Amino acid sequence: MSADLLPEHPDFLWRNPEPKSSYDAVIVGGGGHGLATAYFLAKNHGMTNIAVLEKGWLAGGNMARNTTIIRSNYLWDESAAIYEHALKLWEILPEELEYDFLFSQRGVMNLAHTLGDVRESMRRVGANKLNGVDAEWLDPKQVKELCPILNISDNIRYPVMGATYQPRAGIAKHDHVAWAFARKCDEMGVDIIQNCEVTGFVKDGNRVVGVKTNRGTINTEKVGLAAAGHSSVLAEMAGFRLPIQSHPLQALVSELHEPVHPTVVMSNHVHVYVSQAHKGELVMGAGVDSYNGYGQRGSFHVIEHQMAAAVELFPIFARAHVLRTWGGIVDTTLDASPIVGNTPVDNMFVNCGWGTGGFKATPAAGLTFAHNIATGSPHKLNKPFALERFETGALIDEHGAAAVAH
Amino acid sequence: MAETAAPATSYEKNLSLRVSPAAQLRADFETGSVRGVVELSEVAFLTMVGLRVNRDSDAGQRIAAVTGGLPAACGGVAGSGETSVLWLGPEEFLVVAPREAHESLGGGLLQALREALGDGAGQMVDLSANRTTFELTGPRARAVLEKGCSLDLHPRVLKAGTALSTEVGNIPVVLWKTGEETFRLFPRASFADFLGRWLLDAMREYASPEVP
Amino acid sequence: MLLISCPNCGSRDETEFHYGGQAHVPYPKNPNELNDRQWAEFLFYRDNTKGAFAERWLHSTGCRQWFNMLRDTVTYEIQAIYPMGTPRPDAAGRTTPDTGTASTAADSTTTGTAAPDISGTSTATTGTTPASTTAPEGATK
Numbered sequence: 203m204s205a206d207l208l209p210e211h212p213d214f215l216w217r218n219p220e221p222k223s224s225y226d227a228v229i230v231g232g233g234g235h236g237l238a239t240a241y242f243l244a245k246n247h248g249m250t251n252i253a254v255l256e257k258g259w260l261a262g263g264n265m266a267r268n269t270t271i272i273r274s275n276y277l278w279d280e281s282a283a284i285y286e287h288a289l290k291l292w293e294i295l296p297e298e299l300e301y302d303f304l305f306s307q308r309g310v311m312n313l314a315h316t317l318g319d320v321r322e323s324m325r326r327v328g329a330n331k332l333n334g335v336d337a338e339w340l341d342p343k344q345v346k347e348l349c350p351i352l353n354i355s356d357n358i359r360y361p362v363m364g365a366t367y368q369p370r371a372g373i374a375k376h377d378h379v380a381w382a383f384a385r386k387c388d389e390m391g392v393d394i395i396q397n398c399e400v401t402g403f404v405k406d407g408n409r410v411v412g413v414k415t416n417r418g419t420i421n422t423e424k425v426g427l428a429a430a431g432h433s434s435v436l437a438e439m440a441g442f443r444l445p446i447q448s449h450p451l452q453a454l455v456s457e458l459h460e461p462v463h464p465t466v467v468m469s470n471h472v473h474v475y476v477s478q479a480h481k482g483e484l485v486m487g488a489g490v491d492s493y494n495g496y497g498q499r500g501s502f503h504v505i506e507h508q509m510a511a512a513v514e515l516f517p518i519f520a521r522a523h524v525l526r527t528w529g530g531i532v533d534t535t536l537d538a539s540p541i542v543g544n545t546p547v548d549n550m551f552v553n554c555g556w557g558t559g560g561f562k563a564t565p566a567a568g569l570t571f572a573h574n575i576a577t578g579s580p581h582k583l584n585k586p587f588a589l590e591r592f593e594t595g596a597l598i599d600e601h602g603a604a605a606v607a608h
Numbered sequence: 609m610a611e612t613a614a615p616a617t618s619y620e621k622n623l624s625l626r627v628s629p630a631a632q633l634r635a636d637f638e639t640g641s642v643r644g645v646v647e648l649s650e651v652a653f654l655t656m657v658g659l660r661v662n663r664d665s666d667a668g669q670r671i672a673a674v675t676g677g678l679p680a681a682c683g684g685v686a687g688s689g690e691t692s693v694l695w696l697g698p699e700e701f702l703v704v705a706p707r708e709a710h711e712s713l714g715g716g717l718l719q720a721l722r723e724a725l726g727d728g729a730g731q732m733v734d735l736s737a738n739r740t741t742f743e744l745t746g747p748r749a750r751a752v753l754e755k756g757c758s759l760d761l762h763p764r765v766l767k768a769g770t771a772l773s774t775e776v777g778n779i780p781v782v783l784w785k786t787g788e789e790t791f792r793l794f795p796r797a798s799f800a801d802f803l804g805r806w807l808l809d810a811m812r813e814y815a816s817p818e819v820p
Numbered sequence: 821m822l823l824i825s826c827p828n829c830g831s832r833d834e835t836e837f838h839y840g841g842q843a844h845v846p847y848p849k850n851p852n853e854l855n856d857r858q859w860a861e862f863l864f865y866r867d868n869t870k871g872a873f874a875e876r877w878l879h880s881t882g883c884r885q886w887f888n889m890l891r892d893t894v895t896y897e898i899q900a901i902y903p904m905g906t907p908r909p910d911a912a913g914r915t916t917p918d919t920g921t922a923s924t925a926a927d928s929t930t931t932g933t934a935a936p937d938i939s940g941t942s943t944a945t946t947g948t949t950p951a952s953t954t955a956p957e958g959a960t961k
Contacts, residue, residue, distance in 0.1 A: 434868035445864040447841075448893075492839035493822075496870045496894045501821045503835050536864050593860040682829045682883065697883035698828060758833050772829070773882045775836060780881045 215381050216260075216388035221395050224421035225253045227575055228413050230400050230436060231429035232256025233265040234376070234561060235553055237383035238568020239428055239575070240392045246569070247576035250391035253422075255415060257399035257429075261380030264430045264560065267498075267530035269453050269475060269487040271466055272562040273310045273371035275330050275337050280586035280598050281539060282333035287583055288566035289370060295565060301382035303375050304480055310371035310466040311345065313515075315360035319471055322602050323366045330368070340365045349465050351518050358514050360472050373466060373477050376561060383568075400429075403440045409548040410440065425550045426575045428567075431496070431531030433554035442546040444554065445592050446533045449490040450500035451558050452508075454527040458482035462518065470602075472511035484522060486512055490532060490558060499529040532558050537597040542571055543580050543588040551575050552589070628652030629740040629800035633808075640808040642815045646746035648807055650800075651792070654741050655710040657703040657721055659693075660731040667728025674717075674724045675703055683770045685784065691717065694771040694782060702735070702782065702794075710736055739782075740800045744807065745790040752810045753791060757783065777806035825901055828883040840876030842866045843888045844908060870894060874908045 227243060229236045232254045243249040256262075272292055274285035296302050314323045323339065330337035342354040345365045354362045384394055395417070404412030404419060412421045427436050437444045459482050468475035473489040488508035491500035505527055513520050535541060535555040540563070542553045553571045556563060570584035580588065591597055630637075630650040641647035661668045663678040672678045676688025679695040686693045691709065694702040709715035721732045744752060750761050756777035760766065771784035779802060782794040795803045822834040848854055848862055867873070873893045878886050890900040890909060900909045 432870075435870050443861075443865050444868070445860075445866075446868055447866060448868055448870075493875070493891075494868060494873060494893050495896065497896055501834055503821055503833075592864045593856045697885055700884065774832070775881055778835075780836075 215385040216394050219393045219395065221253060221255075221398060221415070221417055221420055222393065223418075225251055225393070226422070227252040227424040227426065228420060228422040229254045229426045229428055230413070231263075231427065232260045232384075232394060232396065233263050233428065233430060234261065234380055234383070234564040235430065235556075235567045235571070236426075236428040237261070237380055237387060237394075238564050239426055239553065239571045240387045240394075240568075241383050241390075242569045242572035243576060244387060244390040244392055247572060249576060253393040253395055253420065254387070255398045255400060255413070255420075256394070256396045259396050260384055260394060261377060264530045264532070265376055265380050267453065267528055268376060268561040269477070269485050270373045270376045270479075270561055271310060271371070271468070271475060271477065271559070272305070272374060273368050273466075274335050274562070275310070275312070275326065275366060275368045275371070276335075276600055277326050277329050277602055278598050278600060279333060281600050282330065282335050284566050284570065284583045284587070285563060286333065286335050287569070288563045291565035291569065292374065293370075295382070299382040299386050301378065301385065303378035303382050305372065305374040306480070307370050307372040308465050308477075309348070309367060309369045310468060311340070311349065311365040311367050313345070313365045313467065313469040313471070314363050315469065315471040316363070320363050323364065326602065327366050330366075336368055336370050338367050338369075340367050349463065349467055351462055351516050352467065353515055353517050360469075360511075360514075362515070365467075371466065373479070375480065379564065400436065400439070403547075403550075405441070405547065407548075408546075410550045423549065424575055426571060427545075427550070427552045427554065428571065430533055430554060430556060430560055433533045433552065437545070437552065440545070440547050440550055444533075444541065444552070444589070445535055446541075446555055447494055448496055448531050448533050449493070450495040450497060450529045451487070451490045451532045452500040452505055452527060452529045453485070453487040454505060455479070455486070455525050456484040456519075456522040457525045459484065459522065463516075467515070469511065469515065472515070474508050474511040474515065476512060476516065483525065484519065487558075490534070491529075496531055497529070498531060532556075534558075536592075538600045539598040540567070540587050541589050542567065542584040543574060544578075545589065549578075626653060629797035630742070630804045633801065633804045636808055637804070640811055640815075642746070642748075642811065644746065645814045646744065646748035646752055646811050648804075648811060649743050650804070651741040651743050653707040653710075653736065655703075655705040655707055655715065655717060656735045656739060656794075657705075657718060658696075658731070658733040658735045658738075659701040659703060659721070660699055661701075661725065661728070662699050662730070665728060665730075667725050667730050670724040670726070670728070671721060671730075671732075674720045683772055685769055685771050694784060696773060696782070699730075704741075704794075710734075737797065739794040739796055742793040742795070742800075742804065742807065743786075743790065744793065745787070747789055748811075748814045749789055749791055752807060752814075753783070755810045756806065759783070761785075763788065777803055777810075779803045779806070822896060822898070824877065824879075824889070824898065826879040826882055826885075827887050827901060827903060828885055829879060832879070832882060836879060836881035838878040838880045840878055840886065843874040843876045872899060876904075 226249055229240050236254050240254045243252055274289040276282050276285050292305055296305055314320045327337045327339050341364050342362050345362055346354050399416045400413055402414035403410050410425050412419050429436055434444050434446045463478040466477040476486045479485050488504050491504055533555050534557045538557055541555040545552050551574055553567055570581040573581035637648045661671055675691055675693045677686035678693055678701055679686045684695040691705045696702050705717050709717040711718045725732050754761055759774055766785055768785050768787050771782055773782050779795050779799045784792040786792050823831055824837055825831050872890055874890050876886055877889050886904050888902050891898050902909055
């Protein structure tokens with residue numbers, strides 16, 4: 203078949219401009235958070251002379267590798283506020299961005315397998331309700347009604363003793379989310395520059411004034427770092443440290459199946475989380491590999507462990523085949539909460555440390571980070587997540603709701 | 609108040625009250641064993657003592673005199689008569705002896721070790737209830753273990769008389785090759801049921817006639 | 821799955837080990853004199869090197885001893901394995917004097933009251949290529 207017989211290429215959603223010599227602001231990282239930040243900078247703060255620099259291809263890092271779970275049932279007030287704001291934005295964004303990215307509010311269940319789990323889960327349901335987050339406690343029978351393929355018998359190693367349930371939670375099509383933001387950014391004049399790797403920063407005293415890249419130096423008033431997986435590397439280039447450890451995190455999909463799994467099921471205790479994507483593949487995530495790693499791959503025994511847990515909880519999965527496994531790099535903090543705010547370098551801002559679950563926060567991270575970059579001081583939602591908290595001790599310990607499974 | 613029965617004093621009576629960690633699998637081990645091919649059994653209630661001592665210290669040498677030596681390196685097994693000492697770490701050893709060696713049955717091993725250590729730097733702890741013992745024997749014993757152990761178990765590498773801390777079927781065990789076709793596995797008591805069932809499952813294929 | 825050469829036991833699967841984070845981070849000599857920033861550095865800040873990284877590992881299922889390892893965090897290649905309390909070797913296996921704040925005192929990183937005696941075992945000695953330690957017979961994969 204010759205090329206002229208092929209259908210015309212559909213409209214491109216964004217341009218591929220050459221970098222200009224100067225911008226009002228540069229966002230490092232063309233993933234979900236970087237694109238959302240650029241979107242809100244343009245929309246809420248009128249900053250359109252800005253660029254998003256992406257070292258690879260748009261949304262090809264963790265944005266392409268996550269398991270797309272969206273929920274807001276976090277324990278602490280600070281977390282509930284920012285994740286719930288994100289969820290509210292998810293609910294209006296398809297219309298605002300004029301793009302159906304298949305946001306599906308099919309609910310998320312967090313299973314409890316021990317008495318300790320049960321107590322912690324009930325506490326979290328109570329905390330969620332006080333924060334206006336929809337949450338309920340399900341007994342095993344109700345769990346089974348919502349997700350009939352779950353094994354709730356009590357003769358397994360970690361029986362299902364109940365679950366928290368957030369009906370408004372769900373999943374979205376991650377790459378469509380990125381494309382939706384990218385198209386709107388482009389429409390408003392934002393330059394999205396792919397294949398543009400940051401190699402250093404230009405500083406005037408303690409103030410950042412430019413970004414060195416493999417495509418030349420770009421002058422800029424402000425820099426926002428949103429490069430999950432390489433936050434520490436960029437911070438080192440800029441001359442400061444972050445309390446971040448980067449770990450491999452693995453996920454996998456099965457081949458396509460008829461719809462069997464109507465909701466999202468997560469279990470911190472046995473390290474597994476499962477949903478069924480719109481196309482039909484079962485999407486599952488594992489826990490992080492214990493060691494630091496930038497290799498975008500992890501060890502097989504982590505996958506094996508996760509599959510053992512999945513098959514015990516969902517016996518029907520025993521005959522499904524794994525189609526593909528992959529890994530991303532997650533930037534973890536000691537309190538399992540992100541860092542969004544100012545840095546020790548003037549006019550440089552950082553959005554990092556979302557660990558294994560930054561996808562769900564994409565809109566709120568973008569909104570608050572844009573506010574922080576535009577005004578120089580944090581939005582009320584990201585103020586508690588400042589870097590200083592590791593010195594003040596005002597940590598936001600979300601291990602119970604966040605540490606393993608997102 | 610009614611007079612209560614005098615406490616049992618005979619060793620036989622005491623024994624009848626004990627339940628070994630894999631006792632519930634005894635019949636399964638019996639039926640799952642393939643005679644002359646691969647056989648599995650639990651050797652219950654062996655006397656085990658955890659030792660922490662520097663083998664070159666005075667206390668170490670006094671203890672070595674009781675046990676018949678302390679092994680020098682990974683894999684090593686020392687001992688004399690029916691008492692064996694397995695190397696667990698540079699200064700950590702596991703003494704394994706018959707059940708009769710335990711002081712509850714009148715044996716003198718623990719007291720002898722206690723006296724040998726004296727006030728020297730180290731530790732001796734009765735670990736008899738910590739682990740149980742599985743014995744896997746037969747020409748297919750190695751093949752069964754190879755399904756869940758990533759050490760090289762081939763006889764040109766692993767000689768009889770070697771004991772190694774490792775994993776079998778994802779369970780941490782001390783694996784002791786006691787004979788050319790015989791292995792002893794020491795899983796912790798709480799893992800005994802799982803490992804026992806795992807071994808039975810791994811043995812099952814050898815009950816069928818070999819496919820030529 | 822990493823294949824890790826324990827200095828005592830030889831080459832074993834990663835599943836037998838536990839990760840212990842960055843090596844050569846000494847407890848502050850005078851913790852009471854640290855300001856909040858310095859205390860935060862000790863508690864929460866660790867290097868997150870992309871490349872050769874010195875880290876601690878514990879052979880938890882084997883000899884239960886800690887050791888140090890130099891590993892590339894991108895390729896995951898293990899470049900050197902060396903005892904606790906000894907300086908970090910460079911990628912070629914030679915030791916270089918510590919330049920940072922790391923303590924090389926024998927008791928600075930080991931647990932318990934005394935450093936474990938690992939003389940007489942196959943522990944790599946300073947100045948050799950420790951990754952190629954010889955393991956006792958029967959211990960290697």
